[in-house]
Structure formats: C-alpha cells, structure tokens
Amino acid sequence: MSNPAISLYELNNLIKNVLDDSLPEMFWIRAETSDVRVNQNGHCYLEFIEKDINGRNLLAKARGMIWANTFFMLKAYFENATKQPFTSGIKVLVQVSVQFHELYGFSLTIHDIDPSYTLGDQALNRAAILKQLEEEGVLNLNKELELPVPTNRIAIISSPTAAGYEDFLDQLAGNVYGFIFYTKLFAAVMQGDRSEDSIISALERIYEYQDCFDAVVIIRGGGATSDLSSFDSYLLAASCAQFPLPIITGIGHERDDTVLDIVAHTRAKTPTAVAEFLIGNMAETALELDEIAQNIVMLTTQRLQDEAVQLSVFETKNSFVLKAWYKEQVATLSSTKDFLSRSLQRVKKEKQNRLTVYEDALIKKSQQSVKENLSKFELIESTLKRVTQQQFKDKNIQLNTYEKHLELASPENILKKGYTLTMQNGKVIKQSSSVNRGDEITTVFSDGRVDSVVK
Structure with missing residues (x-):
C-alpha cells in the first residue's frame, strides 16, 4: 500500500x-x-x-x-x-x-x-550602569577631586583629525588674558565599536604620566552626534570615575547626559565650551592671586608705616631722655665744680688759719726752720694745685664727651645723615593722615628747605 x-x-x-x-x-x-x-x-x-x-x-x-x-x-x-x-x-x-x-x-x-521603546531601553541601561557604579562607591569619586591651581597642564583624548580638537586648541591659544596652556594629545577613536577600548587605552597611557598633568579633557567634535553608545559604557565610566585626575568632557551633543558625562568631574557641551571653562578657571585663579598680592602690599605698607611711627616715637623718646641726661650731667658737673671751689676756699682758709696760728712760733724758730717749713708749705700747695687742676681737666674731658654725644643726637646732625623733617605751618608732621590733598608742606633737609603741595 x-x-x-x-x-x-x-x-x-x-x-x-x-x-x-x-x-x-x-x-x-x-x-x-x-x-x-x-x-x-x-x-x-x-x-x-x-x-x-x-x-x-x-x-x-x-x-x-x-x-x-x-x-x-x-x-x-x-x-x-x-x-x-x-x-x-x-x-x-x-x-x-x-x-x-x-x-x-x-x-x-x-x-x-516606536522610538520611545528604544529610548526607554537606553535609559534603563544607563540607570543600571549608574546604580552599579553607586553601589561600588565610585560614582562621584572624580567629582570629589579638586582642580589644581592653576589648571593649565592638559592631557587631551580626542581624534587628531577632529574639528573640535582644533577648535579647542584655537580657543585656548587665543584667550584674551594671554594665559599659557600646556597640552598633550593622546589620540583615540571617538565613535564606533572601537571607541570604548581606544579611550580606555588613552587613559592608561595618561596614567603613566599623571604627575605631568592637572586634568584630562575628553572631547569629540565634528563627528556624528548620534553615535554615542560607547559613552554609555560601564567599563569606560568606571575607568573615568576612578581616574586620579579630574576629567572634563566636551562630547558635543545636546541630548541627555551620557554616563561618561555624569561621572566626569565637569561636563561641557562642546570642545569650545571646555576651553572656555579652563580659561575661566585660570581667570578666577589670576584674580585671587591679584587680590592676595594687593593684600600683601597693603599689609606691608601698613606695617612699614607702623614701624616708622614707632621709630619716630622711639627717636623722640630717646632724644628727650638724652637731653634730660645731658642736663643732669651738666648740673652734676656744675655742682661738682662749685663743691670743689668751695672745698679749695675752705682748705685755703684752714691753711691760712693754721698759718696764722703757727706764725708766731715760726718767727721764733731759726731761719733754717722757717725755710724748711716754707718749703714744705710750697710743696703742699703745689701738690694741691696739681690735683685740683687734674680734677678740673678730667671733668672738662667728660663734659666735652657729653657735648659730642648730644651733638651727634641733635636734629641738625640727623638731617645731615639723609633724614628729612616734614612740617606744616611750623609744626612737625608725624603721621600721613595729618595732611590732605592740596596742603602745603615744608620738607627740611640739612642744607635747606623745600616747599611742596600734597597730591
């Protein structure tokens, strides 16, 4: 069948x-x-x-x-x-x-x-990657890094032929402040299936020379903005999140941020915007340094003024003390001189009284005795005169020394050393706050005076 x-x-x-x-x-x-x-x-x-x-x-x-x-x-x-x-x-x-x-x-x-389904799948994929990075504790690591001051040594990851790369360099070189940036390109494929491995490889090369750079810039300009799937990669995002240098992205797209943008230290829309961010950062640093320099100048000027006031007070005080001491020494010398004079007169008077007492006895003595006593008296008188003259000489030398010290400390001698004395209406000006714009002042030198107007 x-x-x-x-x-x-x-x-x-x-x-x-x-x-x-x-x-x-x-x-x-x-x-x-x-x-x-x-x-x-x-x-x-x-x-x-x-x-x-x-x-x-x-x-x-x-x-x-x-x-x-x-x-x-x-x-x-x-x-x-x-x-x-x-x-x-x-x-x-x-x-x-x-x-x-x-x-x-x-x-x-x-x-x-239905494109919304594909967009939803992409969003779920990005959300899953971000959740994994957060659970691993690395999501915000790169954002927590501080940009060095200044930030001008830049490692660049880009295609060497990309228009965005040239725009980035032109923007840095043409900045209006004249800031100098040192850049080094680490070439990579920025779109397509090979971009993920290529960018990670560039990061590994930069890591070997990390001490030479302040930040890493990942830019992608001039290519198709639709080919961005590699920037939603877990491996690339994890590598960037844990990189020891701040990473700045300028991938050149207007859609929602990629995972790479989210984990990076700073995200800009385009390579030119990245350059503007770096220039702005340098401008802020320059402004801070300028303010610090101005504060240093202000504090230094104030310190010098304070020291000048203290020096003036010290000089005035010392001059007053020196004059008082000089007067005291003169008074002491004068008193000593009077005392010596009175002592000499008293001694002379005593001697004269003794001579009167001994006169009768001496007359009675022989001529030889009279001569001997007379010789002794003359010897005593000569010795007394010599001692008295020596004391006067020593005191005069001491007085001359005091006078020379006083002369050295006198205002006239200080002016001869290059110092000046500023006066207004016959009064000495001790502080700059005592004069105003337009005031007439007189500056006294050792050899004359100069009149001037405060500007």
Whole structure:
C-alpha cells in the first residue's frame, strides 16, 4: 500500500494559507536588531533576534525587511527621536506583518517603529550602569577631586583629525588674558565599536604620566552626534570615575547626559565650551592671586608705616631722655665744680688759719726752720694745685664727651645723615593722615628747605 504524498511547494503553500487565515494582519513585537544592511535599491534587510536573560544564548530569530519607501521614513523618524542610527544591536518595538513564501520561507515585513521603546531601553541601561557604579562607591569619586591651581597642564583624548580638537586648541591659544596652556594629545577613536577600548587605552597611557598633568579633557567634535553608545559604557565610566585626575568632557551633543558625562568631574557641551571653562578657571585663579598680592602690599605698607611711627616715637623718646641726661650731667658737673671751689676756699682758709696760728712760733724758730717749713708749705700747695687742676681737666674731658654725644643726637646732625623733617605751618608732621590733598608742606633737609603741595 503506497503512502499519500504532497510536494514541498504544496506543503509550503498550505503553511502559507494557514498562517494567512489564522494570524492577525499586524503584530507589535519586541526584539533586537542584527545584521542590518541596505541594498542599492534602498531596501533594508535585517534579522530580529531574542536572547536569554543573560544575553548569551539565542532564543528566537527571524528574517525581516523594510521596503525602501517605508525604510526612508522610519529611519529618519527613529534617528531624529533617539539621536542614534538605526543599526545592529539595538532593542526595538516594531509593527510587523507575517509573510511566508513558498520559495523564500518565513519573514517579517516592518511597517512602523516606536522610538520611545528604544529610548526607554537606553535609559534603563544607563540607570543600571549608574546604580552599579553607586553601589561600588565610585560614582562621584572624580567629582570629589579638586582642580589644581592653576589648571593649565592638559592631557587631551580626542581624534587628531577632529574639528573640535582644533577648535579647542584655537580657543585656548587665543584667550584674551594671554594665559599659557600646556597640552598633550593622546589620540583615540571617538565613535564606533572601537571607541570604548581606544579611550580606555588613552587613559592608561595618561596614567603613566599623571604627575605631568592637572586634568584630562575628553572631547569629540565634528563627528556624528548620534553615535554615542560607547559613552554609555560601564567599563569606560568606571575607568573615568576612578581616574586620579579630574576629567572634563566636551562630547558635543545636546541630548541627555551620557554616563561618561555624569561621572566626569565637569561636563561641557562642546570642545569650545571646555576651553572656555579652563580659561575661566585660570581667570578666577589670576584674580585671587591679584587680590592676595594687593593684600600683601597693603599689609606691608601698613606695617612699614607702623614701624616708622614707632621709630619716630622711639627717636623722640630717646632724644628727650638724652637731653634730660645731658642736663643732669651738666648740673652734676656744675655742682661738682662749685663743691670743689668751695672745698679749695675752705682748705685755703684752714691753711691760712693754721698759718696764722703757727706764725708766731715760726718767727721764733731759726731761719733754717722757717725755710724748711716754707718749703714744705710750697710743696703742699703745689701738690694741691696739681690735683685740683687734674680734677678740673678730667671733668672738662667728660663734659666735652657729653657735648659730642648730644651733638651727634641733635636734629641738625640727623638731617645731615639723609633724614628729612616734614612740617606744616611750623609744626612737625608725624603721621600721613595729618595732611590732605592740596596742603602745603615744608620738607627740611640739612642744607635747606623745600616747599611742596600734597597730591
């Protein structure tokens, strides 16, 4: 007995009819794109895949296609909404119809796409990365670093041919303050699948010379702003968050911040904005240094003025003390002189009295005795005169010494040494606050006077 059989075409046609009769006309499905390619006619061919929860094993796969006229509109709509290209490896929510052809088999034709699903998936991915970084305690590490003062030694991670890199250098070089910046480029691929590994490699090279730099700038200008998936990478974000130097980003996009922007020390929109931030930081530092310098000058000037006042007081006090001492010494010398004079007169008077007493006795003595006593008297008188003259001489020498000291401390002698005396209306000016703009003052030198007006 022979088994009934049908042809392969008949089987496929049967399957096609069953699918057409039993399935709805349209489905919304969630899937990941793979092997996306566009032919010369503008038709897009791709595969839809679904992986397990770990993202390792395929659970399902189906061929898909978008006709050229539909693909033209959907691609523009999707990329304008998500700011990223319609390419492989993204999760999408698409409206499809099921097709089964006797020759080409099962496929899905795409009619519509919902960009909000893809944006939601991206947001979930970024949120998951940020949560992981926070749980690891590294999310804000780079933000907690302090920018060195000044910040002018810059390591740059960028493509050497990027227009944004040239704009960044031109902005730094042309700053209106004339600040000098020292820059070193560490070239990297800034878009595409290789950008993540390339930027991390550049960071590793900078790490070897970290003492030579104040900060790291990651800039990306002149490229497609939609190709930013590598900046939402966990590995890149973790590397930047834990980097020992402050990282400043200028990736050049207006959409929500990437994970790299969030973990970086400072985020600017464009490379030019990064340059403006660095110039502004240097300007603030210069202003602070200028204020410090002014304070130093002010404090130094005040200290000099205080010291000058104290010196003037000291000189005045010493001059007063010296004059008083001089007067005291003169008075002492005068008193001594009077005392000596009175003592001499008293001695003379005593001698005269004694001579009177002895006169009668001496007359009675022999001539020789008279001569001997007379000689003794003359010797005594000569000795007394010599002693008295020596005392007068010593006192005069001491008095002359005092006079010379007083002369050295006199105002006239001080003026001869280069000092001046400033007077107003015949009175000595001791403080600068005593005069005002327009006052007439007189400056006394050792050899004359100069009149001037305070400006």
